[in-house]
Amino acid sequence: MPYIKTRDGTSLFVKDWGQGRPVILIHGWPLSADSWDPQAMALAEAGYRVIAYDRRGFGRSDQPWSGYDYDTLSDDLADVMAETGVTDDAALVGFSMGGGEVARYLSRHRGKGVSQVALVGSVVPYMLKTDDNPDGVPQEQLQEIADNIKSDRPKFFRTFFDQFYGVGFITSPVSEETLDLSWNTAMQAGLKPTLACAEAFGTTDFRPDLSSFTVPTLVIHGTADQTVPIDATGRAVAKAVPNATLIEYDGAPHGLFATESDRLTQDLLAFLGRH
Numbered sequence: 001m002p003y004i005k006t007r008d009g010t011s012l013f014v015k016d017w018g019q020g021r022p023v024i025l026i027h028g029w030p031l032s033a034d035s036w037d038p039q040a041m042a043l044a045e046a047g048y049r050v051i052a053y054d055r056r057g058f059g060r061s062d063q064p065w066s067g068y069d070y071d072t073l074s075d076d077l078a079d080v081m082a083e084t085g086v087t088d089d090a091a092l093v094g095f096s097m098g099g100g101e102v103a104r105y106l107s108r109h110r111g112k113g114v115s116q117v118a119l120v121g122s123v124v125p126y127m128l129k130t131d132d133n134p135d136g137v138p139q140e141q142l143q144e145i146a147d148n149i150k151s152d153r154p155k156f157f158r159t160f161f162d163q164f165y166g167v168g169f170i171t172s173p174v175s176e177e178t179l180d181l182s183w184n185t186a187m188q189a190g191l192k193p194t195l196a197c198a199e200a201f202g203t204t205d206f207r208p209d210l211s212s213f214t215v216p217t218l219v220i221h222g223t224a225d226q227t228v229p230i231d232a233t234g235r236a237v238a239k240a241v242p243n244a245t246l247i248e249y250d251g252a253p254h255g256l257f258a259t260e261s262d263r264l265t266q267d268l269l270a271f272l273g274r275h
Contacts, residue, residue, distance in 0.1 A: 004083035006056075006076050008067065013060035014053040014080060018044030022086045023272065025052040026077065028096030028121070029197050030157070030186040032059030035257055036095070042265045048272065053080050055098075057193020059185065068196035070204050074104035081113060091116040091272055095257060096228060097201040099124040106212035116275055118218040118268060121254050123228055125206040125236055135231035142202040146195055153194070157186045163226050166253030173259040182255075210240045217244040218271045220264065222252030245271075 003011045015033055023043055025036040033040075033052035040050045054061040056076060057068060067073070081090065090113050094102035099122025106114065129136035148156040161167075161182045165174045186194075219241075221234030230248070238246035247267055249260055256264050 004053075004080060006079040008064075010056050010064050010067065010076070011062045012053050012056060012076060012080060014051065014084065015040070016084060017041070017050045018048055020047045020049050021272075021275075022049045022051060022084075022090040024077070024081065024086070024090060024092050025050060026092065026094040026098030026101050027052065027055065027058075028098055029201060030058065030189050030194050031182060032185050032188070034059070034185065035182075038261045039257060039265050039268060043268065043272075046269055051080065051084055051086065055193075055197070057197065058189040063190035063193055065192060068193055068200055070100050070104040070200055070206075071108060073101050073200075074108050077101050077105050078109050078112075086113055088113045089115045091118070091275070093118040093120065093268065094122055094124075095120045096254065097123055097197060100201055100204060100206060103206040103209040103212070106214075107209040111212060111215065114215060116216050116218075116272065117213065118220065118271060119234070119237060120220045120264065121222060121225060121228055121256055122219070122233055122237070123201045123204075123206075124233060125210055125240065126204075126232060127202050127228065128205075129232075133232060135229060135236075137202065137229065137232070142198070145198060145202075149191075149195060149198070153191065154183075154187060157183050161186075161255075164253065165255045165259055166222075166224060166226075173253070174255070178258055207240075210237065213237075213241040213244065215243070216271075216275070217241050218267070219244050219246045220249065220256065220267060221246070222249045222254060222256055222260070224251050225254045227254035
């Protein structure tokens with residue numbers, strides 16, 4: 001089943017590996033389900049059924065004009081679960097933008113079928129800097145991202161992924177080939193969904209969704225994340241959700257699935273094993 005159809009006719013590319021308790025991996029912006037491959041393979045080999053899909057507008061999925069708000073995106077997650085027959089005891093793992101689908105699914109769909117969730121470098125609960133969210137990202141910075149994408153998207157993503165993976169002038173936690181792969185994946189996405197999703201994850205306030213986190217919740221975040229600052233996101237979730245466990249990766253950047261791949265896999269396996 002490489003593709004499923006959502007309720008509005010959008011085709012989403014789905015990877016379905018292994019057998020066992022379902023774990024659904026939701027990727028970040030502007031990548032695809034393939035970014036989860038090291039974790040997906042390890043989880044499948046450990047006896048889990050791993051489902052990962054390309055968000056609408058990205059990777060191999062359709063690129064419709066609309067539907068890049070989190071209500072629609074969480075409905076897409078619900079459709080993936082329904083079409084793959086996932087009805088109970090599922091774990092949702094959202095990276096970066098993907099944390100938003102997790103939060104909105106828990107509130108909008110009342111957490112149907114979900115028994116554990118994990119947020120990895122997630123944008124939840126609120127990225128935008130406001131008077132009551134002083135640790136967020138200023139609107140001017142988010143607007144600059146949009147302007148640079150519109151002006152020269154290929155150039156923007158060349159520099160964006162350096163920060164994403166914590167690449168310095170002398171050292172780099174990832175290879176040049178990993179940077180190339182991420183750039184190629186980002187350029188596979190449509191311009192409209194790239195811009196619309198950047199607006200969605202940058203401005204959606206998930207604080208009202210936090211009361212719906214009633215299942216065991218794992219929060220993993222790098223302390224040196226310059227893409228999604230930890231104080232406004234990971235640490236805020238840990239304070240607001242009573243059953244949340246926060247693991248901070250000291251000195252780690254945003255792209256933990258690559259820079260801290262083995263550690264992330266082991267932390268996910270340990271969390272899932274405690275169920």
